[in-house]
Amino acid sequence: MGNEDRISNLPTDLLISIISRLTILEATTTSILSTRWRYLHHYVTRLNFPIYLPRVDADVWYFASAVTRVLRLHRGGRIKEFRMCMSGCFNYEIVEWFEFALSKKAEIIHLRGIRYIDYEALFLRLRNKNNGFECLKDLCLLDPLMSDQDLELLLSNCIALESLELKNALMLENVSIVGHTKLKHLNLTYLKVHSIVIRDAISLVSLTLRILFNRHSVQLSNTPKLTQLYLEAFFPIKLLDELLTGMPACIRDQLQIMHITAKVTSICEMYDMYDMYQKSWVDFVNVKHLELTFIAVKFSLGPYFLCNFFRLVRLVEACSSLDKLVIKLPILPPSHDECTLETYVVPRCELSPKYLEISRYSGAPSQLALTLYLIDNASRFLQKVSVVAQDEEALARARHDFEHIASVSFSVM
Structure with a gap:
C-alpha cells in the first residue's frame, strides 16, 4: 500500500484540474513523473505565466519563444x-x-x-x-x-x-x-x-x-x-469636491466604501485652504469605511500636508455613519517637519468613526498634531485607535506620544 501510486490512477480530468492550479513551470515538470503524466500539461485550463522582467533583448526573445511553444503545444479545447x-x-x-x-x-x-x-x-x-x-x-x-x-x-x-x-x-x-x-x-x-x-x-x-x-x-x-468608490487625485482637491458633489444624490446615498488618494503639493495658499475648510461637503450617509491616503512629493511638506488634510476634513465629517476611518500619512522624516496645529486656526468638528487607524506614522509634528486632532474630535464615538508606525524607531515614538490614549494598539509596517 505504501508504494502504490494512487494519484496516477485518478481520472484524467481530475489530474488536469489539479495541475491547472500549478504554475506553468510546475505543471510542465509533472511530465517527467511517468508516461501517465507526460502530456497532461498540454491540457491545463489556467495559463498563468510568471512575471518576467528581461535584462537584455536576448532574454526577451528566449522567453517569448518559450511562451509561444507552450501555447502551440496546448491541446485542450478551452482554458x-x-x-x-x-x-x-x-x-x-x-x-x-x-x-x-x-x-x-x-x-x-x-x-x-x-x-x-x-x-x-x-x-x-x-x-x-x-x-x-x-x-x-x-x-x-x-x-x-x-x-x-x-x-x-x-x-x-x-x-x-x-x-x-x-x-x-x-x-x-x-x-x-x-x-x-x-x-x-x-x-x-x-x-x-x-x-x-x-x-x-x-x-x-x-x-x-x-x-x-x-x-x-x-x-x-x-x-x-x-457601493465602492476609489479615487486617486492627481488633480486639485477642488475638482475632487466637484466630482463628489456633482454625483446624483441616489448614487451618493448608496456608497459604503470610499478610498481617496491625494498628492500633497506645496502649492496650497492659506486662504484657499480656509475657504475649502469652511465649505461643507454633501452628506454621504451610508459610507461605513473611508480611507484617505496622502502621498508627499517632497520631504519638507509638513505644513502642506496639514493644509491638504484640512481641506478634506469636512468630507470626513460628511460621512456621518462611519465605522472605520483609515488615514495613510505621507512619509515625513521628523527632522524635516516642524509644523504643528498652532499654524492654523482650526475649529472643532463632529467626526463619527468607531475605529481609527493611523498608518505610516513617523512621529513628525504634523502627524502627531493631526492624530490628536482626530482623536479629540471623534471622542464621542471612538472605541478603538490603531497606530501603524513606519519603522521600529517611529514605533517607540508612537508609544510615547499616545501613552495617555485609552484603547490604542501599536504595530509596525
Whole structure:
C-alpha cells in the first residue's frame, strides 16, 4: 500500500484540474513523473505565466519563444484564464497570444507590462462569429494603444464582461460605457481623458478612477449597485469636491466604501485652504469605511500636508455613519517637519468613526498634531485607535506620544 501510486490512477480530468492550479513551470515538470503524466500539461485550463522582467533583448526573445511553444503545444479545447506580465516582446507575438486566448474561449485575460498591441489587427476578429470575445468575463490591459472607437467596439462584443481594467490607455479621450448590464468592477487608471460617461451599468459594484488631466468630467447615472468608490487625485482637491458633489444624490446615498488618494503639493495658499475648510461637503450617509491616503512629493511638506488634510476634513465629517476611518500619512522624516496645529486656526468638528487607524506614522509634528486632532474630535464615538508606525524607531515614538490614549494598539509596517 505504501508504494502504490494512487494519484496516477485518478481520472484524467481530475489530474488536469489539479495541475491547472500549478504554475506553468510546475505543471510542465509533472511530465517527467511517468508516461501517465507526460502530456497532461498540454491540457491545463489556467495559463498563468510568471512575471518576467528581461535584462537584455536576448532574454526577451528566449522567453517569448518559450511562451509561444507552450501555447502551440496546448491541446485542450478551452482554458479558464490567460495571464501574462512582461515587456519588450514584438507586436505580432502579443496578437498571436491574445488570439490564442480568445480561440480557447478564455474567461479571464490579463496582459500586464505588454505594450503596443495592434488593436486594428486584433479587432478584425470581431467581424467573425464565435470570435471568443463573447466569453470574456475579466479583461485587464496595460498600455494599450486603444482609441475611443476601439474601446467601443471591444465593449460591444464583450457581452459577458464583469470586470474591466484599463491602465495607461493614453489614446483614450472620451470614454463611454453605456448599457453594460453585467459589468461589476471598472478600473480606469492613469488616463488622460476629457470625459467619462458611465450609464445604465446596473450591476456595477466598484469604480476606480485615476485621472491625469486637471480638467475632465465624470457623469454617473443609473448604477443602482455602486457601493465602492476609489479615487486617486492627481488633480486639485477642488475638482475632487466637484466630482463628489456633482454625483446624483441616489448614487451618493448608496456608497459604503470610499478610498481617496491625494498628492500633497506645496502649492496650497492659506486662504484657499480656509475657504475649502469652511465649505461643507454633501452628506454621504451610508459610507461605513473611508480611507484617505496622502502621498508627499517632497520631504519638507509638513505644513502642506496639514493644509491638504484640512481641506478634506469636512468630507470626513460628511460621512456621518462611519465605522472605520483609515488615514495613510505621507512619509515625513521628523527632522524635516516642524509644523504643528498652532499654524492654523482650526475649529472643532463632529467626526463619527468607531475605529481609527493611523498608518505610516513617523512621529513628525504634523502627524502627531493631526492624530490628536482626530482623536479629540471623534471622542464621542471612538472605541478603538490603531497606530501603524513606519519603522521600529517611529514605533517607540508612537508609544510615547499616545501613552495617555485609552484603547490604542501599536504595530509596525
